[in-house]
Amino acid sequence: MNNLLWLVPTLPLVSFLILALAGKHVSRVWVAIIGAGSVSLSAIITLIIGISFLSLPPATGNYSQTLWTWMQVGGFNPKITLFLDALSLIFVFVITFIGALIHIYSVGFMADDKDYSRFFACMNLFVFSMLLLVLADNLLLLYLGWEGVGLCSYLLIGFWYENPANGYAARKAFIITRVGDTAMAIGLFVIFYQFGTLVIPDVLAKAPILWHQGAYMATITALLLLAGGVGKSAQLPLQTWLPDAMAGPSPVSALIHAATMVTAGVYLIARMHVIFQLSPIAQMIVAVIGTATLFIAGLSALTQYDIKRVLAYSTISQIGYMFLALGVGAWTAAIFHFVIHAFFKALLFLAAGAVIEALHHEHNMFKMGGLKNKLPVIFWTFLVGSASLAALPLISAGFYSKDQILWYAWASQSGNPLLWFIALLGAFITALYTTRMMILVFWGEAKTAIGHHPGKLMTVPLIILAFFSLFAGFIELPHNFGHFTLFSNLLHQVLPETVLKAGINTELQFQVLASLSTFGGIYLAYIFYYKQPQRIEKLKQSGFAMNLYFFWFSGWGFDKLYNVLIVKPIVFIANINKNDVVDKLYQGITFVTIRLYQSLSFTQSGSLRWYVMGLVIGAIIILSIQIML
Amino acid sequence: MKSSISIEMVMLLAGLLFVLGIAGVIIRKNIIFMLLSVEVMLNASGLAFVAAGSRWAQPDGQVMFIFILAMAAAEVSIGLALILQIYHQHKSLDIDKLKEMKG
Amino acid sequence: MDSVFYIAAFVTVISTIMVITRHNPVHALLYLVISLLSLSMIFFLLGAPFAALLEIIIYAGAIMVLFIFVIMLLNLGKETAKQEKEWLKPKVWIGPAILSAILFAELFYLIAIAHAASYNLQTVNPKAVALSLFRPYLIGVELAAMLLMAGVVGAAHIGQHKKMVLHRFLKEEDDTL
């Protein structure tokens, strides 16, 4: 099955080329078939490869296929090699499967858009780059996928280019992720000079030999890679771009800003786990960043009125959970949460997209309402997604993945109670804003009329995703629910076991605490937004609450901070130096020469007597020199 | 007949005349006076040539003097013609009137 | 012999100073003639009789006459003398005078310190001059001839009274004088 591997990324690439080059001359039906078809085909091929991978696992634990040597310069010869092992199999499966569903959905969603072929071209290019990122065997190829993904997110966020705000959001996304990419590039240089190669398996093999535990270089490299991951996965310092990235169409937000691209950072850290294990400080920083982000993003999500921005902040928060899991060494839990999160977040975004389209592109949740019986399918699928997001115990898949992270945050070797407590608080806030969203959108009286009912093409993917959001959790049950850990057995071929603290046994208590926090969140939201809305009016009076509201609403003021700290100075320098101060230097030279020649020409006064006088003075000077010598 | 005038004295005289000529050219504003002073300067140089010639008993001095004379004659004729023309156009012989050739 | 030389030198210097200081052009011209005559006297003393004669005939005789013609032609009489008076205010000539004084001082100093031995001057008879004139300096003579021809042609051309054509809408200059 090894030789089929190259088909998975090339199919989307081929369909991208077809659509990009001949997009205009192909009818809309064919565009849909090529666009969605290619991704579904590669999903099917992935299934085939996956089955063969699981049924008879290869000896080396991975499939590897070298297409050609990218370049050969002295000691540096990266090859274009596709490398599939357990970790990348899961990622490829998620990307292609959810990608296919989203493509099918967007056939219906983008039906009346005029740039139909350009949309599918960019989406296919995105799937290709993401697959390349995940299947890359050396860091340079990974970097190629990394930047390709950044490019596609830029193209798709700014898809409706008439409105300059979309263009601005797209550029903001690209530049902030580019900051992260540059840090990662420097990390690549350090790795190359430490190990002489960029091939990931070699790097991971040589790292423990060359660096001892807690080595200074290990921490530097880990932090640089983390910076790259933080940029792409919109974690703490560089998370301001994701809420603005909601300017793109909903399928884009679903695919790129929920399921796949934003988790590229998680993949990178999981893939380079050896380096992170070598420097506990770096791993602790990953955990801290994860926790801080989940807390901040959770609170910001609480105050948003635009349905897509709520989901954006919730994505940042959930990825914070994954970073927390990676930070405390719960590698499999992070990947498990990634898979589950991909399902229910894609579902939520697609359902939100359907709601927005039904209400004539109305984004403000407070103007929606009463859709429960008008859009039943959307309601039920949205309910399942929210339940999974809020981690409703036992039923939803979200519970199993998030509960595992909470458990390891406490029980793992490098976990500590503070991280666990904030994570618990985060779970409570998540439940709060999810229920708030549900109530505002589906209950209460309808404020805007339904314009257009979503077609079959849009509802079928929703139902499939809803099914997975419910039942996908059962492939990894906690210990006390019967030892059924299919998922982590697969992953332990690649990622190390999570080392637990000694003498920890009662997981049950933590599960109960987690479910209590979820129920508490749901109940509180129910009280505030359904039972007694007047409580909110009372809250609005108190000045402090309103300041807090605006502070959280603006994403804890990061946007203003970066604006003042970075954007203003550069724009200022650019404006004052518009026509090149160095040029002034040369204009100065010309000015001096002109001034000089003018003063000399003044001596040509034209009067004969002045010239003879000059003659005499010259003679005197010459004679005096003669005398002196 | 031998004469024992020392050559420096003659050179001194020529120098003095030359300087007086230059002074004349600078001081006077009337073109004719300037031309006259130029004539004085020419004579001074002629004197110097002749003195040198006689000092080394070479005819070259006097030959040069003759050339100076020829040149002086030509120069004066053109100079005077110019003066006529200037007087004709500008109605005055003031040198400062002729200022067009300025930088 | 020396005394004659000194007298002649003295006369030349005084008459040259008179030339550059007179207001009336005719007076200046006459003083110049005197200076030329005393100069030819010095030439004679220097043993260059041919040069002395030439000086008198050509220089004093021909060129000075030309000057007189021009002065007569432009009838520079009393009013030019008066005009010269206010042109020659001390403010005008002090600067140049000082300059030429400095120049003379330097010349004097340079010539004085030369103190070459005072050989007696030999006379160079006209025959020797004529011989060298037409043997080694033959080209020089022809050139001088061409120079004179140029002088004549130049003077004739410049002297013409052309009708002064100014630009058509400037004032029309009629052909007087």
Add this chain to the structure above:
Amino acid sequence: MILVYLIGILMGGGLLALMLGQWNKNLSRWIALCALSTGFIALLFFWIDQYRTINIHLSNPWMIDYRHDWIPLFGISFHLGIDGLSLLLLVLTFFLGILAVLCSWNDVKERVGFYYFNLLWILAGISGVFMAMDLFLFYFFWEMMLIPMYFLIGIWGSENRVYAAYKFFIFTQASGLLMLLAIIGLYFIHGRNTGIYTFNYFELLGTAISPGIAFWLMLGFMIAFVVKLPIVPFHTWLPDAHSEAPTAGSLILAGLLLKTGAYGILRFVLPLFPQAARELAPWAMLFGVIGIIYGAILAYSQTDLKRLVAYTSVSHMGFVILGIFAFNELALQGVVMQLVTHAISTGALFIMAGMLKERLHTRDINHMGGLWTEMPQMGAIAMLFAMASLGLPGLGNFIAEFLILVGAFKANVLLTIIATIGLIFSAIYSLRIVQKVFLGPSERQDPVHDFSFREIMVMAALTLSIVWLGLYPQPVINTVKPMINKLEYIFPIENKNTQKENHQATPLNAHQYRVKKQE
């Protein structure tokens, strides 16, 4: 002999175009085109058969040599010779030459014959510069490429073209004269040492010069090349020259004239004065990095499209200097890649800027906007080349910049980090171009037509080459390998062993690792 034919075709073509230009304009265009295409095809065949035997003569980089005495008295000979680098840049010259002729097909109306005469003679000068193996001849061609470019900018430029032409000419000429001084100094020193007075490059290579003089001679050469390859203090002629030059002119200016500077450093400064070059290295790298950041910030603040693209090439050339003075194989390969890919990507941006000026009659990006709706093809291609200029992996520029940065990282870590930060700025200005020109609301009333067939051909050629260089740059790298190995031979700092051992690693496992690496 092929070398003489190449220059001969160009010069002859130029003259022919000039003479026939009077009768009908179209003829001189076709002459220029077929002169260039014959040259290009000849070169391609030459490259292919050289490429087959490339790894056999890895030691001797010189492929072909043609020598004929010109002024034997002073030891000046008409000595042409090419190695990997010159061959590559020659192919680039003819390739861009063809594109220049194609893209100025009907936007030059008056004096067409003289226009193509100038164009071809610039190319002849440039190919002469890349081939000259005799310093005097090198200087001759260096001047020869200058004058027609002055005419090109001065006659067919836009508004204040005279100012720009003067500035360009004075800058290059003044620095060129300094180089002449250095050449003559070298000539005499060599003559005094060895008794034979010659300008031949190979003999001058071995001259023993005292470090002091060597430094000054090297500076003489460096000034000429640094002004040509604009490094920040001397770059101010480039934006003016570019914003006023006609499309073909700025294409040649950006694509080729800047490369002669880098070529000069690689050919003359490093081999002739290795010790002095090593002394200058830290300073040169510093100026390179300043160039990158300064060029980027200025590019960000421009409103004139061509000026903006000119400042981007100042920024990219900063990378070249950084790479050259890192003295290791990776960086040098990166430099050569950067020369080729920068020529293509900036050339494409200039062609499009020219097309926009032709259609909208303005270069000011504030008056443009929303052109994507009317010109989707140009929008897509502009997006591609903007991405190329910000170094998107998968396109040529990324390979070049990555190699340079990896190479420079070994030489000087801090400067490389600052240079990598420069990459962020390159992202900012590239995206600004696309946003201001193609995206956003469109307020144009009169319709603007998209690419014509000829323009599609030009753009397709450029896109194919940039993508090919991005995905499979090996042919370019192999062609230049012999030349760079020879350069390596001159700079034997520790870059022979690939890794600088990490000082924390305990000696035991470091040794262990080395042993492991051997088997």
